[in-house]
Amino acid sequence: xxxxxxxxxxxxxxxxxxxxxxxxxxxxxxxxxxxxxxxxxxxxxxxxxxxxxxxxxxxxxxxxxxxxxxxxxxxxxxxxxxxxxxxxxxxxxxxxxxxxxxxxxxxxxxxxxxxxxxxxxxxxxxxxxxxxxxxxxxxxxxxxxxxxxxxxxxxxxxxxxxxxxxxxxxxxxxxxxxxxxxxxxxxxxxxxxxxxxxxxxxxxxxxxxxxxxxxxxxxxxxxxxxxxxxxxxxxxxxxxxxxxxxxxxxxxxxxxxxxxxxxxxxxxxxxxxxxxxxxxxxxxxxxxxxxxxxxxxxxxxxxxxxxxxxxxxxxxxxxxxxxxxxxxxxxxxxxxxxxxxxxxxxxxxxxxxxxxxxxxxxxxxxxxxxxxxxxxxxxxxxxxxxxxxxxxxxxxxxxxxxxxxxxxxxxxxxxxxxxxxxxxxxxxxxxxxxxxxxxxxxxxxxxxxxxxxxxxxxxxxxxxxxxxxxxxxxxxxxxxxxxxxxxxxxxxxxxxxxxxxxxxxxxxxxxxxxxxxxxxxxxxxxxxxxxxxxxxxxxxxxxxxxxxxxxxxxxxx
Amino acid sequence: xxxxxxxxxxxxxxxxxxxxxxxxxxxxxxxxxxxxxxxxxxxxxxxxxxxxxxxxxxxxxxxxxxxxxxxxxxxxxxxxxxxxxxxxxxxxxxxxxxxxxxxxxxxxxxxxxxxxxxxxxxxxxxxxxxxxxxxxxxxxxxxxxxxxxxxxxxxxxxxxxxxxxxxxxxxxxxxxxxxxxxxxxxxxxxxxxxxxxxxxxxxxxxxxxxxxxxxxxxxxxxxxxxxxxxxxxxxxxxxxxxxxxxxxxxxxxxxxxxxxxxxxxxxxxxxxxxxxxxxxxxxxxxxxxxxxxxxxxxxxxxxxxxxxxxxxxxxxxxxxxxxxxxxxxxxxxxxxxxxxxxxxxxxxxxxxxxxxxxx
Numbered sequence: 001x002x003x004x005x006x007x008x009x010x011x012x013x014x015x016x017x018x019x020x021x022x023x024x025x026x027x028x029x030x031x032x033x034x035x036x037x038x039x040x041x042x043x044x045x046x047x048x049x050x051x052x053x054x055x056x057x058x059x060x061x062x063x064x065x066x067x068x069x070x071x072x073x074x075x076x077x078x079x080x081x082x083x084x085x086x087x088x089x090x091x092x093x094x095x096x097x098x099x100x101x102x103x104x105x106x107x108x109x110x111x112x113x114x115x116x117x118x119x120x121x122x123x124x125x126x127x128x129x130x131x132x133x134x135x136x137x138x139x140x141x142x143x144x145x146x147x148x149x150x151x152x153x154x155x156x157x158x159x160x161x162x163x164x165x166x167x168x169x170x171x172x173x174x175x176x177x178x179x180x181x182x183x184x185x186x187x188x189x190x191x192x193x194x195x196x197x198x199x200x201x202x203x204x205x206x207x208x209x210x211x212x213x214x215x216x217x218x219x220x221x222x223x224x225x226x227x228x229x230x231x232x233x234x235x236x237x238x239x240x241x242x243x244x245x246x247x248x249x250x251x252x253x254x255x256x257x258x259x260x261x262x263x264x265x266x267x268x269x270x271x272x273x274x275x276x277x278x279x280x281x282x283x284x285x286x287x288x289x290x291x292x293x294x295x296x297x298x299x300x301x302x303x304x305x306x307x308x309x310x311x312x313x314x315x316x317x318x319x320x321x322x323x324x325x326x327x328x329x330x331x332x333x334x335x336x337x338x339x340x341x342x343x344x345x346x347x348x349x350x351x352x353x354x355x356x357x358x359x360x361x362x363x364x365x366x367x368x369x370x371x372x373x374x375x376x377x378x379x380x381x382x383x384x385x386x387x388x389x390x391x392x393x394x395x396x397x398x399x400x401x402x403x404x405x406x407x408x409x410x411x412x413x414x415x416x417x418x419x420x421x422x423x424x425x426x427x428x429x430x431x432x433x434x435x436x437x438x439x440x441x442x443x444x445x446x447x448x449x450x451x452x453x454x455x456x457x458x459x460x461x462x463x464x465x466x467x468x469x470x471x472x473x474x475x476x477x478x479x480x481x482x483x484x485x486x487x488x489x490x491x492x493x494x495x496x497x498x499x500x501x502x503x504x505x506x507x508x509x510x511x512x513x514x515x516x517x518x519x520x521x522x523x524x525x526x527x528x529x530x531x532x533x534x535x536x537x538x539x540x541x542x543x544x545x546x547x548x549x550x551x552x553x554x555x556x557x
Numbered sequence: 558x559x560x561x562x563x564x565x566x567x568x569x570x571x572x573x574x575x576x577x578x579x580x581x582x583x584x585x586x587x588x589x590x591x592x593x594x595x596x597x598x599x600x601x602x603x604x605x606x607x608x609x610x611x612x613x614x615x616x617x618x619x620x621x622x623x624x625x626x627x628x629x630x631x632x633x634x635x636x637x638x639x640x641x642x643x644x645x646x647x648x649x650x651x652x653x654x655x656x657x658x659x660x661x662x663x664x665x666x667x668x669x670x671x672x673x674x675x676x677x678x679x680x681x682x683x684x685x686x687x688x689x690x691x692x693x694x695x696x697x698x699x700x701x702x703x704x705x706x707x708x709x710x711x712x713x714x715x716x717x718x719x720x721x722x723x724x725x726x727x728x729x730x731x732x733x734x735x736x737x738x739x740x741x742x743x744x745x746x747x748x749x750x751x752x753x754x755x756x757x758x759x760x761x762x763x764x765x766x767x768x769x770x771x772x773x774x775x776x777x778x779x780x781x782x783x784x785x786x787x788x789x790x791x792x793x794x795x796x797x798x799x800x801x802x803x804x805x806x807x808x809x810x811x812x813x814x815x816x817x818x819x820x821x822x823x824x825x826x827x828x829x830x831x832x833x834x835x836x837x838x839x840x841x842x843x844x845x846x847x848x849x850x851x852x853x854x855x856x857x858x859x860x861x862x863x864x865x866x867x868x869x870x871x872x873x874x875x876x877x878x879x880x881x882x883x884x885x886x887x888x889x890x891x892x893x894x895x896x897x898x899x900x901x902x903x904x905x906x907x908x909x910x911x912x913x914x915x916x
Binding site: 293296319320323324393394396397398399400401402409412413416418419420423424441444447449515517519520521524525527528533534535536538542543 | 621624625627628631634638639641642645649650679680681684691696714717720722797801805843
């Protein structure tokens with residue numbers, strides 16, 4: 001279809017189509033989605049930040065005097081997602097009653113659309129149109145990834161910016177045009193700054209790209225020493241090896257080194273007061289996440305066990321997608337070896353970059369560098385790169401297996417491989433974040449072996465029943481959601497307007513409890529206060545309870 | 558032709574038996590068929606070998622074979638994944654199964670019974686089973702006191718993925734008899750009669766209304782319906798009988814803040830407690846986790862002013878610390894039991910204490 005407003009390039013059109021599709025799907029799914037504690041806190045803090053940013057232009061001096069009060073509580077943690085949520089709330093939420101939640105999430109939804117676009121473009125670069133069409137599907141059809149993308153948080157923006165930096169760097173390396181290389185480097189630097197203003201583990205991108213450069217240089221040197229490659233003139237005779245090494249540095253690395261801290265500082269007004277003292281603190285800060293239980297161990301505050309993010313990366317994606325991810329890694333590893341040998345069709349540099357991009361986020365999460373939280377969030381950047389590798393593996397295999405019918409074979413295999421993931425996404429919605437894969441036996445199998453239930457926000461699915469079954473003016477205790485988020489839900493019409501918010505179970509008629517093994521105490525307090533341990537309603541995923549409603553005698557119709 | 562001559566005085570050789578015509582015909586037919594079959598097989602083998610050799614010589618490159626294997630494997634994994642997804646509901650109990658279990662237990666459950674669910678996450682039982690039947694959802698039962706329980710109804714989701722847990726073994730190990738298993742769709746209901754039902758002469762949390770509670774020298778008094786007792790001091794220092802979580806399990810216990818060096822110890826004195834052969838119980842920290850403090854909390858139990866048991870609750874992740882002490886010397890008549898909670902640093906922590914006397 002050749003429409004004047006669409007780009008002529010099919011891969012670019014596919015990318016735009018994916019971005020629009022993801023945005024539309026997320027906007028339509030939003031009113032039925034979960035609203036969790038971490039997101040509620042982010043909305044609260046974001047509103048404070050958003051009011052400050054929008055007031056900066058009008059009253060700059062007044063704004064500067066309130067920097068400490070506005071940004072102090074977060075101490076520089078995740079300023080970009082907070083500002084994105086806050087600006088949306090202030091500019092749109094107040095003017096569009098009934099759409100406050102959407103306004104608070106708009107920034108996050110745009111990041112998800114950007115992620116779809118970047119994935120599709122990167123997929124197109126690696127595997128042509130098949131890659132462009134397939135890559136975003138391999139990411140967004142993970143129910144947990146889609147569920148995470150629906151909410152305002154740090155994981156999806158971090159994934160979008162992580163892949164964005166890799167794409168800009170990758171294109172910069174491939175380009176022979178100096179001006180384009182500089183442009184790509186500037187983009188990589190800006191995106192890197194935005195990434196570190198989103199999540200602290202993004203700092204690792206800089207040493208990783210440096211390591212990648214050194215590895216590629218070393219490979220060239222070793223191959224030349226072994227006589228397997230022609231010794232190309234690396235530097236003029238009068239230039240030292242060090243100067244040559246610096247001169248060969250990809251432009252994106254100095255750009256990231258320069259622009260990264262600048263962008264972080266620009267997006268973090270808390271550091272403006274005392275840049276020397278606070279920039280390092282801001283670079284290490286992370287938003288507090290609710291505690292969770294992993295294989296019987298309570299994870300609260302400190303780093304999670306090393307295997308927690310690893311199991312999340314392996315067992316939260318549906319079985320077929322996990323299989324494709326693993327196949328993608330093996331394929332890239334094989335191509336890395338071929339690239340090392342200098343065989344045609346494989347580039348050592350490209351494969352190393354992709355493998356580092358895919359595996360490093362898992363390693364960082366296992367080492368505790370990534371902010372600790374339950375679920376797929378810590379490893380979401382890895383999943384994005386794994387989706388690229390999986391899509392490329394399918395496209396390459398279809399071309400190698402049946403060259404004459406490559407596109408049809410790729411389509412057929414993709415349909416069979418993606419249908420179970422699509423089915424799981426649809427059937428588990430809005431509880432996709434709790435949907436463990438078939439490998440582990442779904443939610444029941446995961447609960448049996450002590451994997452986290454990932455029920456945060458599941459109580460939102462009980463709002464309709466709460467509205468139908470409670471009497472007028474009753475008091476609701478909802479310990480996992482801040483009062484401001486409940487007010488937002490009330491203004492959106494999801495929480496009935498006459499229901500009042502109770503501060504404790506003793507003052508409440510009805511209590512909504514999310515089944516979080518790390519905080520069963522909240523539920524037991526309700527048992528004491530209501531004198532009963534029998535829920536009146538609940539949400540379950542394959543028999544595993546996610547949230548329950550308790551009511552005093554006579555309070556539930 | 559060799560002819561065996563019989564030795565002198567030996568037995569006569571058996572007469573030569575000529576097979577009958579049906580057997581001879583069958584042998585001839587079998588030999589002909591075998592010969593024919595062998596020829597055919599030989600031809601097939603010959604042709605097959607040639608075809609295979611030709612196919613092998615025309616085989617696709619290894620890359621193509623690997624690519625095809627990968628694509629077929631992806632398709633197979635997709636199909637298996639779909640089958641597993643579609644089969645999951647049939648491995649889980651339906652609404653009808655739960656109703657059947659509820660009807661069974663409504664009919665057969667007696668006072669002193671408890672429903673034990675396996676796996677522990679299957680807490681739908683709380684909603685579905687009869688109200689009068691308490692539901693227990695613990696991961697293990699080996700060391701659980703199960704006070705007042707005579708029979709346990711094990712309600713298990715045995716067909717659920719990884720649904721076979723150690724819970725059934727724990728309960729069975731404590732039972733003298735089981736009433737047989739009943740399969741109700743996705744649910745298995747088994748009744749176990751406990752060999753030694755645990756019984757309490759006096760359960761201390763239930764005796765809070767008659768207890769004297771003091772923080773240092775200040776007496777704690779009634780503070781309304783929400784908190785039965787409020788103690789003097791900064792913040793809301795409340796003492797109550799509650800169900801609270803310690804180390805993932807619910808405990809019906811006395812909750813109280815420990816005393817600090819500034820306030821003096823928290824003392825709960827229970828007068829006239831009927832004593833038996835032993836005093837058992839346990840304690841743990843509940844509420845905010847983990848505590849940043851490094852000071853442990855000491856829980857001491859005294860009978861008539863003499864310390865008979867003490868446990869130390871470590872800082873950090875909460876644990877349930879049980880205690881048991883023999884009280885045979887003072888059994889048979891009521892005595893005063895005092896529980897003393899103290900710590901070098903209170904740090905907003907709350908102790909959950911459970912204790913009872915055993916006949």
